[in-house]
Amino acid sequence: MGRKRTKSGKIRLAEVAELAGVSPITASRFFRNPEALSVAKRTRVESAANELGYVPNLAARALASQRTEVIGVLIPSLTNNVFSDVLRGIYDAYEGSRYSIQLSNTRYSILQEERLLRLFLAQKPAGLIVTGIDQTTESRAMLDAADCPIVQIMEIGPNPVDMMIGFSHYDAARAAIAHLFAQGHRKIGFIGARMDPRVQRRLDGYVSAMKDAGLFEQRLVVTTATPTSVTLGGALFTDLLAREPGIDAVFCANDDLALGVLFECRRREIAIPEQIAIVGFNDLEFMASAVPTLTSVRTNRYEMGNKAATMLIEAIDGRRPEQSVLDLGFKVIERQSSSSRHQDSRPAVSGGGAQNKMVALPSGHD
Amino acid sequence: MGRKRTKSGKIRLAEVAELAGVSPITASRFFRNPEALSVAKRTRVESAANELGYVPNLAARALASQRTEVIGVLIPSLTNNVFSDVLRGIYDAYEGSRYSIQLSNTRYSILQEERLLRLFLAQKPAGLIVTGIDQTTESRAMLDAADCPIVQIMEIGPNPVDMMIGFSHYDAARAAIAHLFAQGHRKIGFIGARMDPRVQRRLDGYVSAMKDAGLFEQRLVVTTATPTSVTLGGALFTDLLAREPGIDAVFCANDDLALGVLFECRRREIAIPEQIAIVGFNDLEFMASAVPTLTSVRTNRYEMGNKAATMLIEAIDGRRPEQSVLDLGFKVIERQSSSSRHQDSRPAVSGGGAQNKMVALPSGHD
DNA sequence: AGGATCGTTGACAGCGCTACCAGCAACGAC
DNA sequence: GTCGTTGCTGGTAGCGCTGTCAACGATCCT
Known part of the structure; x- marks a missing residue:
């Protein structure tokens, strides 16, 4: 016997397809790869979707396509200003993209990190951003075996799992x-x-x-x-x-x-x-x-997060960057x-940084 | 003709059920409501799941059950220290629970908030945490119509959507x-x-x-x-x-x-x-x-986040708090x-706050 | 002109899980 | 002894979407 459960009441893809006079699969394609449709059908599906206020069901999509559009982010701290800048960079990069971010806090524990990694990987994320290069061997094995792009951030070092962005x-x-x-x-x-x-x-x-x-x-x-x-x-x-x-x-x-x-x-x-x-x-x-x-x-924290996210998206979409390790210096x-030069204490109330002098440039040119 | 796609390779519930010698549905129940099983089957399913390393497929669960276990969190800023404390409270409360957090940044824009709200609500979250009491009328309408518990944080005011936690x-x-x-x-x-x-x-x-x-x-x-x-x-x-x-x-x-x-x-x-x-x-x-x-x-920022998350989980589980508006003072x-009393400048290197004097207590006793 | 190629569309069969209902045994009440 | 009642278990049928393949017409090449 079938279920009597109330139909979610939501508009489904099939309804959109019917209104547009196309098959459901064509409508499906419209949302994933509109270029593949003829202009006529594209506009028909688009207006049908707008008219009905269609919103795709991500769970169904994930189930059918065997992959999610979730990016896992593992950082050691939510309190630290440093990470909030990185995070802002990450979130800004994902804004408007179809990916969503799943954030977890390892609290500077590599065991906690391993646990969270296991959890994340089980949900087949589209990509992963992890902090640093010091993982447990178990974590490392999981990362190596993961079939999604991975970016390590905050520092650079030998043996990247996949991509890496940071500085020395x-x-x-x-x-x-x-x-x-x-x-x-x-x-x-x-x-x-x-x-x-x-x-x-x-x-x-x-x-x-x-x-x-x-x-x-x-x-x-x-x-x-x-x-x-x-x-x-x-x-x-x-x-x-x-x-x-x-x-x-x-x-x-x-x-x-x-x-x-x-x-x-x-x-x-x-x-x-x-x-x-x-x-x-x-x-x-x-x-x-x-x-x-x-x-x-x-240190270029915002840029680090932003760049990491951008690289990850590109890699997910199959466009791998030329160099997988990026030193932000x-x-x-x-x-x-x-300063031994005893700069006078100017009342420089705003604009701090203008008079800064650069002493060293990007690291790791060896 | 069916799909030739490689079977995800993952252990499914059916495998666990088979190994445990029970029906899939019984195994399913084990993960959602173990109390409903007899002790014998419970242990059988448990050991089978452990042996196979079974991890539930959340997408399938969400699709079948028509609800997700995602909590949406809308905050105006990721940079602000204030919100990182709140967030830490929220994340701590969800740790180990079956819920996951979907965080979005409104950048102090109520229009952006409205857009994100629409996005969130479409995915039928289990609950929602939103910042403040100043939503667009459109947002407010969506919140009122949402069929999930909602907590407004950071301040208290008249006409809560649902629950509210903050101070004046x-x-x-x-x-x-x-x-x-x-x-x-x-x-x-x-x-x-x-x-x-x-x-x-x-x-x-x-x-x-x-x-x-x-x-x-x-x-x-x-x-x-x-x-x-x-x-x-x-x-x-x-x-x-x-x-x-x-x-x-x-x-x-x-x-x-x-x-x-x-x-x-x-x-x-x-x-x-x-x-x-x-x-x-x-x-x-x-x-x-x-x-x-x-x-x-x-201000009790960590507690605000933590309490909000706790209240939300309880409400999702059907245990609504007695008072839906909480003033944290x-x-x-x-x-x-x-200080006009000219406290001497002690070398109190650590432990700041010990000598603090409380001047006013929880707000909103009117 | 015939065949190959390309671009576009559709049919089918699930993805892995759970809601609903039914069945069945064990138990107590009458 | 019969009739609920309770507690546990299982069967069935999807949830809404997409991967695969096939089919079609249009275009291109030889």
Whole structure:
């Protein structure tokens, strides 16, 4: 016996086809590949669909076509400003496309990531965006076996699963330290929080730059697994000062920490940059507006998300990009907090960034 | 002639049923309502599913059952810290539930919201979370006609579509101004950016409080439609000072603006709070850590998202909450930037917020 | 002119799951 | 002992769409 369930009441493709005087399959084609129809039928179907207010049933489409139009996005944090910029880039790229985004938060756990990956892959996504290059072997195997395009974002490294877009955190950190060296700083501390893989690589870059200069000392490094915050920046800086009162600069693994250091210096009446120089990472908006303005390493977060999404869509549509690994580079934006030239504190209320000087260009030209 | 398409290769429910020695329909029930099975069959199906690694096909389920397990979430911005906290609350609540989240960004446009709403509703979501109470009449009609639970978040107001969770931005602004009055301030400026409906209501609260005290002057108000930023805070404050050099306090519509004002004061060597007091809105993390620490109105953003999601799930499952409108209130967190008691600038590196004093409690007891 | 090619259209048979109803055994009430 | 009643299980028939193939006329080539 059939079901008595109420017909959803919605317009179906068949109704549209009937009104347009074509077969259902022709109407179906109109929505997927209108070019394939003759102009006459195309307009007939189009007006019929408009007249009836037809909306395709995505579940039926997914079932029949054996694929979804869902893009899975796995990011480690929803709180972090960095990821909200990336996300905005991603969402902007999908706007108006037929794909929809399924977002999940791994909370910086690769096990959680593995779990979510399994979940996503089971639904046969059209594509996948994952953060970073540090997956469990299990995750890696699933990604390798996945039959959809995949983009890894936030950093670049060897052995991409498929496509990859980001920059070298290691090189970026080295460039920041090189900048501090150029300004005459020698005893440079490092503070880092959360210590996720990318922060770890910034630390690695710092360590290598310091070692190259024969200046590395373990006690110059203060890190914690705690999530980052402005307050934490002040606390870590306090620790650093206690360990090594003689430092003349601090490289902060992100801008929130840098802002915390700035406030802590103010509290302690330490002059920036005269007594201590500060360099942050990411170049969030407030860095250009702080007093003194704060030097930071600019990363192209919005572009990273946007480009990743664009590349993914193109790959799904069968147009693979020429180069599957894209280095978006970084720039050290030099500002007052690390400038030995004592730029005067202009009342530059708006337009921060105009007077920025580029110190290093795209990474990874090796 | 049938299709030759490769069978997806995936395990289907029928295979599980066969291995378990039950009918497909019984296996189906196991996944939706295991209680309905006898214990014997339940364990048989369970172990069969585990053995085969069965994963349900959501598209087929959605098609057959005529409903999805997707929750639509419409927010105006992905950049704003405020919404990332709300989102985190929402995602946390859905973690592990069978629902998935479909997020869209209205970019503060009610027309965009209407478009997205139409898109969402067409897919028959299990529930909907929308931001605010200012929808187009068309949107409102669609929401009223929607046959799924709906939660409006971020603020409360008359005529909820269904459920509602938030607080009164009007009352919160009034409380902030009352606090400034209590500290002896009279010439209180207002700066606001973006001027979305909620910021507008904060302005309304400011205006009414000032008028009540006979202190309102139009030139004390500086607003712009530009998206908010720290830099913009400095610029708006500069405008305000130019218009009315005699102000003794500023109420900022959000914390980014407040931070910008702080930096601008530092640039101009204006003493806080002696010459000018500052009050922000939202109580972001950095407010407790700034120098001087910044007074703000704390809003329960994470809880708002989390509670909204929880209420929505319960409503979907047929357990509607007793009260459909929930006021989460706010608190004025008094800090140095508006304290006439001249709290000494302690080196309170971590733990900001411990010394906070609550000034006003949940809103909307009228 | 005949055949090959192209562009366009349609028929058919499912995709994997669940709503509906019916059946059946076990049980208690009368 | 008969008649509900309850609890569990299964059969049937789709949900609305699309992949595959075949057929058709129009166009092109030799």
